[in-house]
Amino acid sequence: xxxxxxxxxxxxxxxxxxxxxxxxxxxxxxxxxxxxxxxxxxxxxxxxxxxxxxxxxxxxxxxxxxxxxxxxxxxxxxxxxxxxxxxxxxxxxxxxxxxxxxxxxxxx
Amino acid sequence: xxxxxxxxxxxxxxxxxxxxxxxxxxxxxxxxxxxxxxxxxxxxxxxxxxxxxxxxxxxxxxxxxxxxxxxxxxxxxxxxxxxxxxxxxxxxxxxxxxxxxxxxxxxxxxxx
Numbered sequence: 663x664x665x666x667x668x669x670x671x672x673x674x675x676x677x678x679x680x681x682x683x684x685x686x687x688x689x690x691x692x693x694x695x696x697x698x699x700x701x702x703x704x705x706x707x708x709x710x711x712x713x714x715x716x717x718x719x720x721x722x723x724x725x726x727x728x729x730x731x732x733x734x735x736x737x738x739x740x741x742x743x744x745x746x747x748x749x750x751x752x753x754x755x756x757x758x759x760x761x762x763x764x765x766x767x768x769x770x
Numbered sequence: 771x772x773x774x775x776x777x778x779x780x781x782x783x784x785x786x787x788x789x790x791x792x793x794x795x796x797x798x799x800x801x802x803x804x805x806x807x808x809x810x811x812x813x814x815x816x817x818x819x820x821x822x823x824x825x826x827x828x829x830x831x832x833x834x835x836x837x838x839x840x841x842x843x844x845x846x847x848x849x850x851x852x853x854x855x856x857x858x859x860x861x862x863x864x865x866x867x868x869x870x871x872x873x874x875x876x877x878x879x880x881x882x
Contacts, residue, residue: 671810762811
């Protein structure tokens with residue numbers, strides 16, 4: 663069975679500092695991975711998917727199959743990045759599996 | 771624009787009552803899902819459907835049921851509400867198994 667682990671419940675940084683939200687997965691096949699973001703009291707929305715290889719709002723994420731990781735990174739955090747971030751794995755044949763989420767707090 | 775809407779946004783009910791949460795999407799997606807969001811547990815799948823008349827149990831389906839009589843709607847029913855079902859509920863849909871999910875705004879349910 664697939665599993666997604668986000669080891670940090672809370673990550674607190676200062677504005678302008680680099681950010682890395684960790685995501686590790688276990689899955690025997692070729693994974694498709696996503697990052698979703700939820701701003702305060704709003705719906706979850708897609709931030710990134712690994713197959714797109716995009717940079718959204720300054721965030722990037724690279725799939726590392728050797729380390730089974732899909733960490734989300736941003737070089738300079740902004741206050742508006744404060745939100746809950748969920749990593750999710752899509753095995754394709756079944757439903758998405760979400761991690762438990764990491765709350766990012768960016769202080770001025 | 772296509773969207774997915776949930777109603778009500780907030781609901782307070784008493785233990786033992788039956789409650790139905792509505793989810794309506796205009797994406798014409800076959801795949802629809804219900805999740806609950808709890809601190810420390812993240813998002814957990816309750817039920818899902820891959821099309822009309824199809825329903826499946828998720829990770830935490832006990833005490834919940836869904837029905838899919840058309841493409842647009844997947845109502846979630848709590849047969850006899852319990853305090854443990856106090857949570858925020860999110861409905862989601864996607865075009866196919868390789869597509870990302872589109873989420874509704876959520877329903878905050880409190881069972882007293």
